[in-house]
Amino acid sequence: MGLIVQKFGGSSVANSEKINNVADRVIKCKEAGNQVIVVVSAMGKSTDELIELALNVSKNPKSREMDMLLSTGEQISMAMLALAIQEKGHSALSLTGYQAGIITNNSHGKAKILDINTERLNRELQKGNIIVVAGFQGMSEDKEITTLGRGGSDTTAVAIAAALAADVCEIYTDVDGVYTSDPRIVKNASKLTSISYDEMLELASLGALVLQPRAVEFAKLKNVKLHVRSSFNNNSGTVVREVENLEKAMVVSGVACDKNVTKIAVFDVPDRPGIAYQLFDALAKEDINVDMIIQSHEQEERNDISFTVTRSDKKQAVNITKLVADAIGARGVASDDTVAKVSIVGAGMKTNPGVAAKMFEVLYRSNINIQMISTSEIKVSCVIEEIKAEEAIINLHKAFGLDNLVFKS
Amino acid sequence: MGLIVQKFGGSSVANSEKINNVADRVIKCKEAGNQVIVVVSAMGKSTDELIELALNVSKNPKSREMDMLLSTGEQISMAMLALAIQEKGHSALSLTGYQAGIITNNSHGKAKILDINTERLNRELQKGNIIVVAGFQGMSEDKEITTLGRGGSDTTAVAIAAALAADVCEIYTDVDGVYTSDPRIVKNASKLTSISYDEMLELASLGALVLQPRAVEFAKLKNVKLHVRSSFNNNSGTVVREVENLEKAMVVSGVACDKNVTKIAVFDVPDRPGIAYQLFDALAKEDINVDMIIQSHEQEERNDISFTVTRSDKKQAVNITKLVADAIGARGVASDDTVAKVSIVGAGMKTNPGVAAKMFEVLYRSNINIQMISTSEIKVSCVIEEIKAEEAIINLHKAFGLDNLVFKS
Numbered sequence A, B: 001m002g003l004i005v006q007k008f009g010g011s012s013v014a015n016s017e018k019i020n021n022v023a024d025r026v027i028k029c030k031e032a033g034n035q036v037i038v039v040v041s042a043m044g045k046s047t048d049e050l051i052e053l054a055l056n057v058s059k060n061p062k063s064r065e066m067d068m069l070l071s072t073g074e075q076i077s078m079a080m081l082a083l084a085i086q087e088k089g090h091s092a093l094s095l096t097g098y099q100a101g102i103i104t105n106n107s108h109g110k111a112k113i114l115d116i117n118t119e120r121l122n123r124e125l126q127k128g129n130i131i132v133v134a135g136f137q138g139m140s141e142d143k144e145i146t147t148l149g150r151g152g153s154d155t156t157a158v159a160i161a162a163a164l165a166a167d168v169c170e171i172y173t174d175v176d177g178v179y180t181s182d183p184r185i186v187k188n189a190s191k192l193t194s195i196s197y198d199e200m201l202e203l204a205s206l207g208a209l210v211l212q213p214r215a216v217e218f219a220k221l222k223n224v225k226l227h228v229r230s231s232f233n234n235n236s237g238t239v240v241r242e243v244e245n246l247e248k249a250m251v252v253s254g255v256a257c258d259k260n261v262t263k264i265a266v267f268d269v270p271d272r273p274g275i276a277y278q279l280f281d282a283l284a285k286e287d288i289n290v291d292m293i294i295q296s297h298e299q300e301e302r303n304d305i306s307f308t309v310t311r312s313d314k315k316q317a318v319n320i321t322k323l324v325a326d327a328i329g330a331r332g333v334a335s336d337d338t339v340a341k342v343s344i345v346g347a348g349m350k351t352n353p354g355v356a357a358k359m360f361e362v363l364y365r366s367n368i369n370i371q372m373i374s375t376s377e378i379k380v381s382c383v384i385e386e387i388k389a390e391e392a393i394i395n396l397h398k399a400f401g402l403d404n405l406v407f408k409s
Helices: A016-031 A046-057 A063-087 A119-126 A151-163 A197-208 A213-222 A273-283 A311-329 A347-351 A353-364 A386-399 B016-031 B046-057 B063-087 B119-126 B152-164 B197-208 B213-222 B276-287 B309-330 B347-351 B357-366 B386-398
Strands: A003-008 A034-039 A092-096 A102-104 A113-116 A130-134 A137-140 A145-147 A168-173 A194-195 A226-230 A236-240 A254-258 A262-270 A292-300 A301-310 A331-334 A339-345 A374-378 A379-385 B003-008 B035-042 B093-094 B103-104 B113-116 B130-134 B139-140 B143-148 B168-173 B194-196 B226-230 B238-241 B254-258 B264-272 B294-298 B302-309 B334-335 B339-343 B370-375 B379-385
Touching: A003 A016, A003 A151, A034 A063, A034 A119, A034 A151, A046 B003, A046 B016, A046 B063, A063 A092, A063 A130, A063 A137, A063 A145, A063 B063, A063 B093, A092 A119, A092 B063, A113 A151, A113 B339, A119 A130, A137 A151, A137 A347, A137 B063, A151 A168, A151 A213, A194 A197, A197 A213, A197 A236, A197 A254, A197 A339, A197 B370, A213 A226, A236 B139, A254 A386, A262 A273, A262 A311, A262 B143, A262 B197, A273 A292, A273 A301, A273 A311, A292 A374, A301 B379, A311 A331, A331 B003, A339 A386, A353 A379, A353 A386, A379 A386, A386 B119, B003 B063, B003 B152, B016 B035, B016 B063, B035 B063, B035 B119, B035 B152, B046 B063, B046 B309, B063 B093, B063 B130, B063 B139, B063 B143, B093 B119, B103 B152, B113 B152, B119 B130, B130 B152, B139 B152, B152 B168, B152 B213, B197 B238, B197 B254, B197 B339, B213 B226, B254 B386, B264 B276, B264 B309, B276 B302, B276 B309, B294 B370, B302 B309, B302 B334, B309 B334, B339 B386, B357 B379, B357 B386, B379 B386
Parallel strands: A003 A034, A003 A168, A034 A130, A092 A130, A102 A137, A168 A226, A194 A236, B003 B035, B003 B168, B035 B130, B093 B130, B103 B139, B168 B226, B194 B238
Antiparallel strands: A102 A113, A137 A145, A226 A236, A254 A339, A262 A301, A262 A331, A292 A301, A339 A379, A374 A379, B103 B113, B139 B143, B226 B238, B254 B339, B264 B302, B264 B334, B294 B302, B339 B379, B370 B379
């Protein structure tokens, strides 16, 4: 008995049959005595289909109108699920992002949730309704429909769970938990029974794609317990929560690969204060997320600066960088998107020295050249040639003892 | 130069190519110096597809959730059209019914517009935007998404034109005006250059299907000039406006046929005051529109009451009628949907006696039995067997001299 938020991704609601399955699962949770709020993504590939539709009439569709268009995807799936639950004899009600009180800033296409007005949610829960909320969307203070960006439904679910102090936020997906690496590439990948927010955050950011990084951040901040599990079976999945005992934490709990990376380099940057600020402030102002940043001291009073962005931001990022490079008198700008980022993640790294060195050794023995390195307390990432990425993560996964692990639940 | 509201139906925005054509037409109007508000229906058959989708998971989908589902259709087409206009270099902006300030009652599936808050519309017009508004939808005062029922986009367009005192409300459709009868059935049907609100209202109510009756009523009430024309050519269509010279009005300007009719009969109703009130009040409370009502005096203190409703309301109407029939001690209830209503309409009828008699004669000579008759100042309708309907309207059209008319524009 409690309050449970369940989030179902697009593949879980891809057709009527799957929607009926989700309805059964939701009802089971309700009949067990829980209050239930369900957050849904758009059915199957419908978001992609809507994007394709828009590209038929516009080469550079404006993000405000794209939000109008794309927000219909979740509105369709939420209504369908509410109808399916009603048909099975339970009272249900769907709510758009706006009706659910999800207030965002007005950064169309990648809006951030500012607040959740829980009045309506509480009122409908008290009436005994199963509430189905459209994921991925909200409304800005000036009444514009916004979307949270790809995978934003996870964030919606976590934000609602946080706002209502839900007992757990269950993330249903087409895999049955978080793995030590992508099972499609690393055949011997192992399912983790639990993982810390920080580790999940690194893995999510690094392209493991099970959970949106923003959702994990939000969960960590608000201490929302996440349970990542399959919508196609009843197996227990992976619980994401605060790590309890650092001593017991795995040194490396996952190996990730992110191919959505473009490397941009600025050559011969004058060595004076404020240059980095000038460049990265210009990028930030256009909402471009910069990931790794490396500054190397090449010769006297001239530096090279390299950084990575996602490939969809490449064009804009390169344009901005060129403008700044001209303004500051740098020699030139180059970009390369034949790169990938491979990373090892583990909360136990903090207390186990030599992990990074071991990673570099594995790459060296695999004859893979490292182009950029970045480290955090619980992560080491290397940018390498994209075509070597799969070999790298298979070898790292094996070297760090992650093949075929069996966890006790 | 003025303010023009243009409404495009589903067939006019059925695909990207057609949306681009609509965009060109809208831009042409704007470039001629007008302010333009465009109201769009859902693309092609998408509303039907959404209904089919819902029926996959629910046999009797609740109307609130259906409104959530169906309102996405117009939201998609409005965003698509705004994108197409923007791509062609004009500033445009789409607005949902809610954002356009369309406030309705909360009668889901057939909501009525209570008011239009024109603040946002005015603001965006002043900025020079072409505004694209989702037809068919609004929001109730308790923030629920509502739809206005089939063809509601016409009503949206007229209501906006009225609220902003637009110079004309252009209704674009796949036919190039209002005809004296359905050209698919009556091969010699003639296009009218103008028609009065009252005539259009009768023709619209009678299944001519070019314009929603509610939209025409609204236009008459607010004196909004309508121009019904084709979205596929530049021909002048039919103007709907207040009739100026009754003497010049055609005696019969149209022959219409409505097959969406169910006849319901209550037998042996006790002859005491309040019976009709009791029955039709019960039907009205469920928002069932009753069209023709005939009460016949069969024998002492017992009457028969017959009436017609649309076929989609049949089941519910029969159920309610049976309950009332039991309560008042009537003998029984029967229903029949193998009937159709044929009608002649003309503002000149008021000043030309004998029109009804001529209609009955034509039906008699065609060997068609008349089951119910109803008349207004400008209309005579007869319920007949459905299978005789086409023969009836072809013969009436000819008898009233409507075949192959040529109007001077």
